[in-house]
Amino acid sequence: MYSLSEAAHQVPVIEPSAADGTFSLLWLVIGLPLLGAAVLLLGGRATDRWGHWLGTLMSAASFVVSLLLFVELLGREAGDRSVTQHLYDWIAVGDLQVGMDLLYDPLSALFLLLITGVGTLIHVYSIGYMEHDPRRRRFFAYLNLFVAAMLMLVLAENYLGLFLGWEGVGLASYLLIGFWQHKPSAAAAAKKAFVINRVGDIGMALAIALLFTTFGTTSFTAISQVSGAAEQDTLTAVGLLLLLAACGKSAQVPLQAWLLDAMEGPTPVSALIHAATMVTAGVYLVVRSNFIFELAPTAQTVVVIVATVTLLWGAVIGCAKDDIKKALAGSTMSQIGYMMLGAGLGVAGYAFAIFHLITHGFFKANMFLGAGSVMHGMNDDVDMRRYGALRHAMPVTFLTFAMGYLAIIGFPGFSGFWSKDKIIETALAENWVVGVLALLGAGITGFYMTRLMLLTFFTTRRWKEDVHPHESPGVMTVPLVVLAALSVLGGVLLLGDWIVEWLAPVVGEAPHHEPPLPIIVITLLTVATVAVGVAAAWFLVGKREVPLTAPQDVSFATRAARADMYGDAINDVLVARPGAATVRGLTAGDRSVVDGLFTGGSAGVKATGNVLRRLQNGFVRSYALSVLGGVLLVVLALLAVNLA
Amino acid sequence: MTDVTPYVVLSAILFSIGAVGVLTRRNAIVVFMCVELMLNACNLALVAFAKQHGNLDGQVAAFFVMVVAAAEVVVGLAIIMTIFRTRRSASVDDASLLKY
Numbered sequence A: 001m002y003s004l005s006e007a008a009h010q011v012p013v014i015e016p017s018a019a020d021g022t023f024s025l026l027w028l029v030i031g032l033p034l035l036g037a038a039v040l041l042l043g044g045r046a047t048d049r050w051g052h053w054l055g056t057l058m059s060a061a062s063f064v065v066s067l068l069l070f071v072e073l074l075g076r077e078a079g080d081r082s083v084t085q086h087l088y089d090w091i092a093v094g095d096l097q098v099g100m101d102l103l104y105d106p107l108s109a110l111f112l113l114l115i116t117g118v119g120t121l122i123h124v125y126s127i128g129y130m131e132h133d134p135r136r137r138r139f140f141a142y143l144n145l146f147v148a149a150m151l152m153l154v155l156a157e158n159y160l161g162l163f164l165g166w167e168g169v170g171l172a173s174y175l176l177i178g179f180w181q182h183k184p185s186a187a188a189a190a191k192k193a194f195v196i197n198r199v200g201d202i203g204m205a206l207a208i209a210l211l212f213t214t215f216g217t218t219s220f221t222a223i224s225q226v227s228g229a230a231e232q233d234t235l236t237a238v239g240l241l242l243l244l245a246a247c248g249k250s251a252q253v254p255l256q257a258w259l260l261d262a263m264e265g266p267t268p269v270s271a272l273i274h275a276a277t278m279v280t281a282g283v284y285l286v287v288r289s290n291f292i293f294e295l296a297p298t299a300q301t302v303v304v305i306v307a308t309v310t311l312l313w314g315a316v317i318g319c320a321k322d323d324i325k326k327a328l329a330g331s332t333m334s335q336i337g338y339m340m341l342g343a344g345l346g347v348a349g350y351a352f353a354i355f356h357l358i359t360h361g362f363f364k365a366n367m368f369l370g371a372g373s374v375m376h377g378m379n380d381d382v383d384m385r386r387y388g389a390l391r392h393a394m395p396v397t398f399l400t401f402a403m404g405y406l407a408i409i410g411f412p413g414f415s416g417f418w419s420k421d422k423i424i425e426t427a428l429a430e431n432w433v434v435g436v437l438a439l440l441g442a443g444i445t446g447f448y449m450t451r452l453m454l455l456t457f458f459t460t461r462r463w464k465e466d467v468h469p470h471e472s473p474g475v476m477t478v479p480l481v482v483l484a485a486l487s488v489l490g491g492v493l494l495l496g497d498w499i500v501e502w503l504a505p506v507v508g509e510a511p512h513h514e515p516p517l518p519i520i521v522i523t524l525l526t527v528a529t530v531a532v533g534v535a536a537a538w539f540l541v542g543k544r545e546v547p548l549t550a551p552q553d554v555s556f557a558t559r560a561a562r563a564d565m566y567g568d569a570i571n572d573v574l575v576a577r578p579g580a581a582t583v584r585g586l587t588a589g590d591r592s593v594v595d596g597l598f599t600g601g602s603a604g605v606k607a608t609g610n611v612l613r614r615l616q617n618g619f620v621r622s623y624a625l626s627v628l629g630g631v632l633l634v635v636l637a638l639l640a641v642n643l644a
Numbered sequence B: 001m002t003d004v005t006p007y008v009v010l011s012a013i014l015f016s017i018g019a020v021g022v023l024t025r026r027n028a029i030v031v032f033m034c035v036e037l038m039l040n041a042c043n044l045a046l047v048a049f050a051k052q053h054g055n056l057d058g059q060v061a062a063f064f065v066m067v068v069a070a071a072e073v074v075v076g077l078a079i080i081m082t083i084f085r086t087r088r089s090a091s092v093d094d095a096s097l098l099k100y
Helices: A023-045 A051-074 A106-129 A136-156 A159-177 A183-214 A219-228 A232-250 A258-264 A267-276 A279-288 A297-320 A326-343 A347-377 A397-409 A415-430 A432-457 A472-505 A520-541 A558-564 A564-615 A622-641 B005-024 B028-053 B055-089
Strands: A085-094 A096-104
Touching: A023 A051, A023 A085, A023 A096, A023 A136, A051 A106, A051 A136, A051 A258, A085 A159, A085 A520, A096 A106, A096 A136, A096 A159, A106 A136, A106 A267, A106 A279, A106 A347, A106 A472, A136 A159, A136 A267, A136 A279, A136 B028, A159 A183, A159 A232, A159 A258, A159 A267, A159 A279, A183 A219, A183 A232, A183 A297, A183 A397, A232 A258, A232 A279, A232 A326, A258 A267, A258 A564, A267 A347, A297 A432, A297 A558, A297 A564, A326 A347, A326 A415, A347 A397, A347 A415, A347 A472, A397 A415, A397 A432, A397 A472, A397 A520, A415 A432, A415 A472, A415 A520, A415 B005, A432 A520, A558 A564, A564 B028, A622 B005, B005 B028, B028 B055
Parallel strands: none
Antiparallel strands: A085 A096
16 A cells, blocks of 8 residues: 555546536436437337437437536636536445546546437437437447446546446447348457457556555546556556556457457447447547556557557458448547557647547548448448449538548648647647657558449449438438538647646657657658548549459468458467367366366265175175174274284 | 172073074074074173172163163064065065165
8 A cells, every 4th residue: 555645646636526516417427328328228119109209319419418517617726627426325334435536627527428419310320320220229228338338437436436337338239230230241340349358358457456456446537646656567567458458448459359340349339339439438548547657658558569569460451351331440449449549649649639539529420420321321331342432422421531530640731730730739749659650551541432432332332222311300310410510620629738738637648759740840741641541542442443342362461451461260269279179178077177176086985885785686695794793803802902 | 799700601602603693594484583682792791790890780671672672672583573474585685686
């Protein structure tokens, strides 16, 4: 146990005040969607008719409360923007005292707005998208559960509460990815996501246990005050375990394999997982645990390495996929890599990681919902090789998607331009190798997003015979328009370094590092790199005839990217097969050794019994002889004892 | 004090004859008689030792043995009779169905 005075105070200390006034509504943010989920799940078919409205309403109400709280928080002094609400004593066993506490500070405030805001838009969109699904009410129940779990995750004041939300997100994602459970591929994808997430959760559970043994508490407030006094090795271990957890949730290498398969879920789910919830949890965890990572440089370095590998890994996968959703999933992996990179860079990068997370939340939700709208018009076909020239058939989807596209490639002025540029800038300032790789990733982003855009909305018609593309209904296009507007304007958060100053009380203020090149040069370099990627896509895809089936005589790199960079094969060789072999060995060992001990023992007793029962031969005289013999033995024994 | 050795020796001889009889004879009646012989050999020993110690404990015990033996005769003979009726034989080896 460490006392306050020992701590070195290298990181900003969280010193929240108790919630009062408007802030006492904090619990409603989680409570409303949770209530929605409970009503819809317990209410059963009786709620079928209005279930989707209730789900949307609960999510919207949660957004309204978040907005109220945000406005209230804006009105406070910068140093006073941290509030806790104690709901009840959750666990009270001896030394282990865990309260159900909520922490509302600038970081969670931004998350609240993103999750409930984008979440609500996805709810609205789903009303249209899932209209003909007989299980729509259940779908909305799961969506509400997902949102509630994610809110719990970002509002918890201690790691255990965060873990509750963490697992809730895992559960909800499992239910939603496997929503079309009649498809074996969807059931398998849900299971895969769940199992791979469990691997990460082991890291989370161990990290919490280690934190508790080291500090005697899991509260952010308490640990941030004393983390400086802990041993370097302990903090590094905690950091690495937390990174493992983040890798699982945020689909970072080596736990990335579930993300592409998760596309089996309905498209709004993909949007929710990729934009507002789930995959952002890992980034949140790293940023929230800044008081650990700041003091564990080794762990931070590993975060940067993992992030850099992932951002290139995902980008390369995105280049080769013909499935529109999988191409977008590859891009999510890559963009989360950028966020992790920002988070791994420490104080200088935290704010930009969150900034990119928010802008990405806007444009990725926009594009996923746009992809869903395209699929809606194309009879649920996902193969981009059968799209083409859809800009006329679906003008609203096209225009909104284009905004998302320009945002993600970092077209000057759009939200993604500001956020990605800032991360690349910071990376270059901290470590030029990482910076150059991030720059390269931006170029690849330009390539695969342009390819996606061209294949879907431009080039020639390659539609199937019976497909008649049409614009989606208003309930689906309105969220697209809102998200498109946010994708364009998301950059305003950076005006006057607002987001950096806003987050400074939580993540600290960075000492200014001079980048190796003037900022304007870096920006121009980024734009030029992206332009090269876009041009490459134009010459390789846009100007050529697009074959209806993917060509097979392609380079090794393309084959690797199509196979998700052999992620499944690697898992298979490194984990699945050794695991299966171990299990087979253990089963055989169990059968032969453990079972053998018991079955062998009983067989031995039985065999001995078979021999011994022959003594019961039915002849009275032989029994008499045994009695006599026994008596003689007893007498002899007595004599021997007495005479000895 | 009377020397009781001859009585004890006689008792041992009688007991041995009885024991050998039980082990070797097949006729249930004879086996039964041999059992009685063993019991009475015991009685003789009890009485002899009572005489040696000069108290009545052994003699009392001998009475008990006699009572038990009488009761046993009643039950045993009844069993033998029943077996003989059902099997037309009094051989103990014939009644060997109750086994493993």
